[in-house]
Amino acid sequence: MNIDWPDALELGPVTVLTGLDKGKYPHGNSMLVQGSQETILIDPSLTVAHRGMPTQVDQIFLSHVHEDHIPGMSHLKDVPVSCHEADAVGLTSIDGLMSMYGLPPSVEEDFRQEVIEDFNYEPRSDVSTFSDGDVFDLGDAEIQVVHTPGHTHGHCAFLVPQARAVFLGDIELSGFGPYYFDAHSSLDSFEQSLNRCRSLDADHFVTFHHKWVISGRELFLEMLDAFENVISNRESAMLDFMSEPKSIDDCASERFVYRPSVDMNFVGHVETRSAQIHIARMVKQGRVVEVSEGIYRTTDH
Ligand SMILES: [Zn+2]
Numbered sequence: 001m002n003i004d005w006p007d008a009l010e011l012g013p014v015t016v017l018t019g020l021d022k023g024k025y026p027h028g029n030s031m032l033v034q035g036s037q038e039t040i041l042i043d044p045s046l047t048v049a050h051r052g053m054p055t056q057v058d059q060i061f062l063s064h065v066h067e068d069h070i071p072g073m074s075h076l077k078d079v080p081v082s083c084h085e086a087d088a089v090g091l092t093s094i095d096g097l098m099s100m101y102g103l104p105p106s107v108e109e110d111f112r113q114e115v116i117e118d119f120n121y122e123p124r125s126d127v128s129t130f131s132d133g134d135v136f137d138l139g140d141a142e143i144q145v146v147h148t149p150g151h152t153h154g155h156c157a158f159l160v161p162q163a164r165a166v167f168l169g170d171i172e173l174s175g176f177g178p179y180y181f182d183a184h185s186s187l188d189s190f191e192q193s194l195n196r197c198r199s200l201d202a203d204h205f206v207t208f209h210h211k212w213v214i215s216g217r218e219l220f221l222e223m224l225d226a227f228e229n230v231i232s233n234r235e236s237a238m239l240d241f242m243s244e245p246k247s248i249d250d251c252a253s254e255r256f257v258y259r260p261s262v263d264m265n266f267v268g269h270v271e272t273r274s275a276q277i278h279i280a281r282m283v284k285q286g287r288v289v290e291v292s293e294g295i296y297r298t299t300d301h
Contacts, residue, residue, distance in 0.1 A: 003032065005054045009213055011204055013141035014163035016213055017054070019047035024210040026068050026118070031167045031206055032057075033160055035138025041079075042158055042167050043208060044072025049120055061130075061143065063169025063208065064155040065090030065097065067119040074120040084147060085129035087154030087184075093123050100152060102183025107266050130156070148197065150180055150190025157197065165204040171197060172209040173223045177230025181257070181273040187231070187281065194228050235287075238278055242288060245297045251275035 003010070007018035013034050019027035028045035032055070041048075041057045049071040060076060062069055062083040070091075073081065081091065089096035094116065098108055115121045130136075132147035144159040151170045158167040170179065171194065178194070180187045198221065205214040214220045234256045241254055252271035256278075258264075279296055282288035291297045 003054050005051075011165050012163040013138070014160050014165045014204075014206075016206055017045070017048060018212065019045045020050075022210045022212045023047075023208060028068050028208045029206065029212060030072065031158075031165075033138060033141055033143055033158075033163075035141040037137075037139030040136070040138060040143060041072075041076070043069040043169065044076060045069070045208075046071045046119065048072030049074055061158065062087070062091075063157065063167060064152040065100065066152065066170070067097075067115045067121065069169070069208065070121070071119040073124075074122070077122075080126065080128060081124055082128040082130055084145075084154030084156050085131065086149070087152055088127045088129055090152075091124050091127045094121060097121070100182060100184040103266065104269055107269055110265070132156075146196070146200065148193035150178065150186050150188075150193045152182065152184045153186070153189075155193070157200070159200060159202060161201070163204065164202050165206060166200050166202040167206045167208075168197070169208050171227075172207040173205075173211045173214065173220075173227045174207075174209060175226075175230075177227055177234075180277070181270045187277050191228070191231070194224060197224060234274070235278055235282065238275075239282070239287065239298045242296055242298045245291050245295045247294050247296070248272060248275045248279060251279065 003015045005017050009016040015032040017030040019029050021027055023029035027047045030045045030048050031042040033040045038058045040059045040061055042061045043063050053075050057079055060079050060081040065083055065087040090100045098112060130145050134145040136143045141162045146157040146159055148155050148157045155169060178190045180190045205220045238256055252275045255271055257271055257274045258267050279288055287299055288296050289299050
């Protein structure tokens with residue numbers, strides 16, 4: 001296809017437009033799918049915003065609506081954009097996008113500015129939507145939509161059988177593990193989606209961030225296990241900590257998500273969300289009990 005792009009990876013009809021630092025946040029790896037009739041760009045990254053598009057594009061598909069997956073749309077203002085219906089609210093207005101994150105006002109104020117100024121956010125009124133199982137024929141190549149909610153309600157993976165490739169978006173297989181701390185996130189859905197990913201019929205697994213492209217099914221499944229284990233390791237560490245009665249705030253201060261060295265203004269919010277999510281779930285499972293109001297302890301069995 002001869003796309004002129006530094007570090008591009010070509011897999012038949014698919015070209016991975018590798019982002020700066022292999023797509024490390026705030027950058028990301030976009031994916032181009034070129035059929036004989038149509039070309040679709042998946043997740044226009046900040047690197048695309050900086051460099052511009054190397055070729056003509058007929059449509060934009062989004063794995064989900066988050067600030068780092070849309071900045072390149074600034075070069076593609078007249079190109080139709082589609083995402084899952086559950087995420088469309090984030091494209092139609094900045095307030096809609098902010099409602100998906102659900103940040104406290106003290107954090108949201110700066111982040112809202114950043115999304116507009118650094119990630120080129122502009123609302124789009126003409127958003128199309130797709131659903132699980134939809135298939136788009138580009139001519140000699142197709143894109144199959146696989147709904148993988150959890151990170152956001154509308155997060156989707158895209159399978160391109162002709163390239164034996166799948167775009168995984170923010171199922172990004174990093175050591176940090178799954179990110180499920182937003183208002184529009186769900187831990188249970190994320191786990192179900194990870195399970196669904198095990199049966200994806202592909203050989204190349206394209207992540208949006210710095211793990212880049214994983215080639216080989218076995219390696220992918222190993223990395224998927226490690227990614228998912230971050231969740232159970234977090235719960236084990238919390239159960240140890242709660243062998244003595246603790247509050248949500250105690251758990252948040254102990255930090256089960258970020259290392260103590262990370263000093264960003266959203267950390268407190270994320271740690272609190274994480275503590276709430278896991279404690280609620282472990283209470284339901286009978287692994288944790290509320291011993292007095294707002295105080296929790298690991299059960300003995
Ligand atoms: Zn995201």
